[in-house]
Amino acid sequence: MQTLSSSVHDTIDSLVKSNDVVLFMKGTADFPQCGFSAAVCNVLEHLDVTFKDVNVLESDAMRQGIKDYSNWPTIPQLYVKGEFIGGCDIIKEMFQSGELQELFDKK
């Protein structure tokens, strides 16, 4: 994407490709700094899913970069095997319907 500085784009690209499950969030898994990020962490922990947490508050470039990378204006954002799954609402809906469990069983 042209509007995105290549270094952030490459960093994100490498994060989502080298980790099975990546959550871009505000704060860390141990100390989420936003209710929406905390909610997704809770779901993942409930499902016993190991994930890489990326704290977007540590870098403005990353905070904006992930929005551009995914074409998604809000945080958190979940990636599984390089694929963007969604933000907090979608993750909660997929958890409630059982689709999220299926996704992790499959992948």
Place this chain on the structure above:
Amino acid sequence: MPHPIEAVMRDKLTAYFIPLHLEITDDSHHHAGHSGAKAGGGTHYTVKLISAQFRGLSRIKRHQAVHNVLAEELKAQVHALVLHLDEPS
């Protein structure tokens, strides 16, 4: 008094999605003091929308359709937008 941006969002969503149901809730007061919250509210919303236009669209595409319609508001001051997007049953 609702924040004026609520009416702007309602008009845009109504014009674009011709919803069977549209409910906009201002959650800003729950987030006072949180980063992104502004005095006077108008920053955190929940939108429930039922529209035939969501038929055949994935969850991500439905959300992106709403993000696109509200792009200016999301850029300006709407900091969090919880979306419940359904097609008519």
